[in-house]
Amino acid sequence: MSVVTVGDNCIDNYSNLQKSYPTGNAVNVAIHLKRLGVETSVVSLTGNDQNGHEMIRLLQGQAIDLTYFHQGEGKTAVTEMNLVNKDRVHVRYEEGVLKNFRLREDEVNFINGHQIVHTSIWGKVNQHLPQFRSAGTTVVYDFSVQLDYEGLDELLPHIDYAFFSYDQVDHFVKEFMKEKKNLGPKVIIVTLGENGSIAYDGNKFYKVDSLPVQVVNTVGAGDSFIAGYIYGLLHEESVMECLYRGSALASKVVCRFEPY
Numbered sequence: 001m002s003v004v005t006v007g008d009n010c011i012d013n014y015s016n017l018q019k020s021y022p023t024g025n026a027v028n029v030a031i032h033l034k035r036l037g038v039e040t041s042v043v044s045l046t047g048n049d050q051n052g053h054e055m056i057r058l059l060q061g062q063a064i065d066l067t068y069f070h071q072g073e074g075k076t077a078v079t080e081m082n083l084v085n086k087d088r089v090h091v092r093y094e095e096g097v098l099k100n101f102r103l104r105e106d107e108v109n110f111i112n113g114h115q116i117v118h119t120s121i122w123g124k125v126n127q128h129l130p131q132f133r134s135a136g137t138t139v140v141y142d143f144s145v146q147l148d149y150e151g152l153d154e155l156l157p158h159i160d161y162a163f164f165s166y167d168q169v170d171h172f173v174k175e176f177m178k179e180k181k182n183l184g185p186k187v188i189i190v191t192l193g194e195n196g197s198i199a200y201d202g203n204k205f206y207k208v209d210s211l212p213v214q215v216v217n218t219v220g221a222g223d224s225f226i227a228g229y230i231y232g233l234l235h236e237e238s239v240m241e242c243l244y245r246g247s248a249l250a251s252k253v254v255c256r257f258e259p260y
Contacts, residue, residue: 220259
C-alpha cells in the first residue's frame with residue numbers, strides 16, 4: 001500500500017498565541033497515513049529558510065519519503081491564523097516559494113507509481129489529473145469549502161473521490177452531490193463539521209455523526225478525516241466504514257492544538 005500527497009505545505013502562525021507549527025494539506029494527510037502504517041511520500045516545494053528546515057525535520061522524523069520534496073531559494077509559505085471559539089480563522093496567506101511549484105515529468109512518473117494520490121485545489125496539479133488516472137492511480141481530491149470552484153465540472157471526470165466541506169445536510173447539498181457524482185467520481189464526500197459527514201456513491205447516501213469530544217482547535221480536522229477515509233480505501237472497506245474511520249481520526253485531532 002502506498003500513497004503520495006502533492007502540494008500544500010506551510011507554517012501556521014498564531015501571533016496572538018505565540019504558537020506555530022509546520023502543516024499543510026499534503027503534510028497533514030501524509031503524517032496521519034504514515035502513523036497508520038501506510039508507506040507515504042510527499043511531493044512539494046518548501047523554502048530554504050528556517051521554516052523550511054523545520055518542515056524537513058518534521059517529515060524526516062515521521063520517516064516519510066521525501067525523494068521529491070524539494071527546498072527552493074526563498075521563503076516557506078506562511079498562513080497567519082487566529083483562534084476564535086476554538087475554530088481556526090485564516091487571516092493572511094503568503095505563498096512564498098510555492099508560487100514556483102510545478103511538477104516535472106520525473107515527478108509525474110513517480111506519482112504514477114503509487115496506489116493513491118491525494119491533492120487539493122492548492123496542489124497546482126490539476127492539469128496532471130488525467131495522467132494520474134490513466135496510469136491507474138486513484139485520485140483523491142480536496143475541494144474544501146469551495147463547492148463553486150472554477151473548473152470543478154471539468155476536473156471531476158478525472159477524480160475518484162472528491163471531498164468538500166459544508167455545514168449541514170439540506171436539499172442543496174444533496175442535489176449538489178448527485179449532480180457532481182454524475183460527472184464521474186466513484187464517491188462524493190462532504191464533511192459537515194460538528195454535524196458529521198455524508199457520502200453519495202450514486203446509489204444511496206451514507207451519513208455518520210461526529211463523535212462527542214472536547215474541541216481544542218478544529219484545524220486539521222478535514223485532513224485527518226480524509227486520511228482516515230484513504231486508509232479505509234486501501235483496506236477495501238465500505239463507504240460507511242471509510243466514513244467511520246475518517247470521523248474517528250478527526251475526533252482525535254480536534255482534541256489537540258496541532259493538526260496531527
